[in-house]
Amino acid sequence: MTKIAWVTDSTAFLEEQLINHPDVYTIPITILLDEEEYLEVDLTPAQLYGRLKTLKTPPKTSQPSIGAFKDLYEKLGETYDVIFSVHISGKLSGTASSSEQAAQLVDTKVITIDSKILTYPLTRIVKKGIELAQSGNGIEEIKAKLEELRGTNETYVLIGSLEQLHRSGRMSGLQFFLGSMLNVIPIIAIEDGALNAKEKVRSERKAKDKIIKLLKQAHEKNAIKEAYLLYGFHETEALQWKEELKIEFPEIDFQSYPLGAAIGVHAGENTLGISWFNGLD
Numbered sequence: 001m002t003k004i005a006w007v008t009d010s011t012a013f014l015e016e017q018l019i020n021h022p023d024v025y026t027i028p029i030t031i032l033l034d035e036e037e038y039l040e041v042d043l044t045p046a047q048l049y050g051r052l053k054t055l056k057t058p059p060k061t062s063q064p065s066i067g068a069f070k071d072l073y074e075k076l077g078e079t080y081d082v083i084f085s086v087h088i089s090g091k092l093s094g095t096a097s098s099s100e101q102a103a104q105l106v107d108t109k110v111i112t113i114d115s116k117i118l119t120y121p122l123t124r125i126v127k128k129g130i131e132l133a134q135s136g137n138g139i140e141e142i143k144a145k146l147e148e149l150r151g152t153n154e155t156y157v158l159i160g161s162l163e164q165l166h167r168s169g170r171m172s173g174l175q176f177f178l179g180s181m182l183n184v185i186p187i188i189a190i191e192d193g194a195l196n197a198k199e200k201v202r203s204e205r206k207a208k209d210k211i212i213k214l215l216k217q218a219h220e221k222n223a224i225k226e227a228y229l230l231y232g233f234h235e236t237e238a239l240q241w242k243e244e245l246k247i248e249f250p251e252i253d254f255q256s257y258p259l260g261a262a263i264g265v266h267a268g269e270n271t272l273g274i275s276w277f278n279g280l281d
Contacts, residue, residue: 004133005080007072009064009095010040011088012123013257023080024126027072029088029095029262030062040262045233048261049269059265063095069102077108082139086126086146089193090114111143116150116193120228120257121275125150128280152279154218155190156211157230158204158272187211190275208241211274212248218278219249227276229256233269241272252276 006021008014010028018024028039033051040061052059069085076083085103087096096114103110115122125146132142185207189198201207218224227245231238238256245254259271 002081002139003079004139005076005083006126006130007076007083007085007099008122008126009087009093011093011095011118011260011262012086012126013120013260014123018123018127021130023130025072025076027064027068027095029064029093031261031265032060032062038261040260043261045258045261045264045269048264049233052265052269061093061262061265063093063098066098066102066105069099070105073102073106073108073110077106080108083108083110084113084126084129084142084146085110086113086115086122086129088118088122089116089190091116091193092118092195109139111139113143113146113150114193117153117155117190117275119230119259119263120255121153121155121277124228124277124280149277149279152222152277153190153275154214154278155230155275156198156214156273157188157190158185158207159188159268188273212245215245215249215274215276218276219252222278224249224252224276224278225280226253226255227274229254230259230271230273230275231256232259232264232271237270237272241274245274 004023006024008026010026014026026041028041031038031040031043034055034057073083085099087099090096096112099112103112115125128149129142129146132145137145184200184202185204186197187199187201187207187210189196199210201210215227229238229242235256242254242256
């Protein structure tokens, strides 16, 4: 039986099941706060958002180096036949690119998958891969099915801080102006791995109603089984929205997950989003 290692980056939210999984490995993103470097795994959300309020320069994030990936792959190659390396969208980070370049420098077979998403939905792709392997699917079959699954994701986000997103270079000046000066709340969709302004509304309530409408349309077509509420630092609002959604969609399993420090740097502590896969069986 082919022995598979699963590698992801620290933007993925790993549940205890995966943290303790013997074949799952995490490579950390670096966060730069006023010239001080932190590994994402060493920075709690409370520490991050506390520091963001006092920074003199815009915070930055940096993908793991090619060398860090190479060292990890060489070590894993001593034990595993194949490495699946699943990472944050290549349009938001260079992490998948670093993995691909490192894969060319080692003898072990490495399959890098750009998840075209982030945080818990990225984790769900890893979990699906493990499920497929346990069910006896072959390597190429697993790769094809995971790439197919990622194309079915829908994610909508209400950004907690447009200013932070703008300063980090993830939002254009025009979009920031529209959001901050005209009191417009943009609904950000992650489409093909990139952030796009899906809708512009005048209140958070209208934004949530629009997202609920999108979920309802998707559910009518595909019978969504699970959906993920994503939040910056304040889980209370995510839990409140979860209770509201459970009433309207009792057959969907809603769970809430933090975005993590590397995403919080760009999005802000009050960010709230929802994500689901239309192709998850």
